[in-house]
Amino acid sequence: MRIVLGPSPTGPTGTWWALPAPDSEAGPARDAGPSGEPGPGTPLAQVPYAQLAGLVDALPGRLGLTPGSVRWVLASAADELEGWLRAGVTVDRLHDLSLAQRLLLTAATAPDSGVRHTPVVPLPVVEPAVEDPAARRGPDQDAIFDLPDAGPSTPDALTLLRELQAQDAAVAGSRHPARLRLLVAAESQGALVAAQMRHAGLPWRRDVHEALLTERLGPRPPEGARPARLQEVAEQVGRDLGAPGLNPDSQKDLLRALRGAGVTVDSTRQWELQAWAARGGAEAERRAALIAGVLEYKALQRLWTANGWHWLDTWVREGRFHPTYLVGGVVTGRWAAHGGGAMQVPVAVRDAVRADPGALLTVADASQVEPRILAAMAQDTALAAAAATEDLYRTVAEQGRSAGTALDDRSRAKVALLGAMYGSTTGDSAALLPHLRRLYPAALGLLERAAATGEAGGQVSTWLGRWSPPPGQAWQDAVADRSTAEAEARAGAQRRAAGRFTRNFVVQGTAAEWALCWMGSIRRRLRAAGLSTVLVFFVHDEVVLHGPAAEAAAVERIVRDAAGEAGRLLFGDAPVGFPLTVAQVESYAEAK
């Protein structure tokens, strides 16, 4: 049973209703009458906003339902759940109307989706304000992660019920209703996982982080000054390049100094500097010595500015890093994050991520997800055979070797496959493309059709039905401009860029759906098993859990079983495996 929560349309301000809504799981929505109007909506309960969390806890029992059988329908989970979690309330299932609406509205822009949705009420996905926790340091520590009170601005419960029914109907009319229904459920479950992860936070040891900074940079400098070690390297670089007083932070000045010293590069990017050194032949060693200081400066400067003392002060509170995750924040469906660069915690500081005493971190990394997804989506039997093995790239290389192609070692197989999924047009990966096409015609066909659709200005969809956005006016103008040879070339480049985007979208987006299902399953299984281990971190195809060491064996099993379940949810019995690398460690740095 679904229960819609929203402000009461008739009661006093600040009073909320819990409204019953029939399930849609069994099939197309049948609960809307011919006019599409819901019934009068007799509320199951009515409480002040402040007591909402208590209601969520108590209502299923009062109705004789198991808590797990209720799907709570909210305007926006991101606005509500932090309060619930602080009150100690968690739920099993959710329907987030704002996330679902965004999926449906994007789908509705694509003629092939079958989706038509006119919102009953607009529910834009609001990005939680990125507040600087340091700015709110004070006696009221608990208020640090307070969210704005969602109560007053939320549409009333009856309106939300009508929106839910309109969404049910839109899903039912889509090309693959069962898949889209799964996507809506998974996206909503993602909101649940995201809120819980932010609430729990990633365990972060300030003392370890500080020791690491001091070792590499020197003691913490006064405000406005470079750390001692960084200053030394800056001065050394100035001397090496014959440019005393050089500020290596200025790319312009640095580039001029480099060129003055005979380093013929067009930018100061490290890969270009390294490539220049490697071109040196007999002089390689002298060249490497010349740029060594520059590279060291860049690495230290990065550590200092991105993850230094200021970062620690800003983002780590009471031993936890609490980033805000944005579910579906990337067009492909991947998550984005705000606050502290959560999705790119650099290897250099991972040692500061430590389990509490008596606890362990479980770091689970899904291997080679995207080519496996591709095999399953395309139903490419040969690639699926490789995807049934632990090391897909190695198996691809074996298949390539027995077929007598140049695709005969693991690293070439990897480069070729990644290149095919990203739309590479140059270098080794492009050269290997014909071999790949011969070995895996179905998989390459899928990618090339997706690319062709994008080049023509069309839209593509993931396996579960997340659609790529329609090209904007600027793109259409650029593509239509044939006025000059330059414009024509620009138009071609724009088309190819769109093709690379749609080509990658189908794979990256479906991989994101797999990850959503994986995490949802992990969370559900942890709760069902009554474990206290929780998810604390997520990056695209890797999760980190934190909990008592005694639960470690059970947690590893759950994480692996959940990966299998995610594969079956998306692809049924397709013979594609999703193997994991699982490390159970005290320090994140020990994983991998």
Added chain:
DNA sequence: AAAGAATGCGCC
């Protein structure tokens, strides 16, 4: 002075 663009690096 503020806002936006460009550059560069980190992650998957």
Added chain:
DNA sequence: AGGGCGCATTCTTT
């Protein structure tokens, strides 16, 4: 001229 991001800094424009 290989996809997707966030963030810090410098440079440029308003």
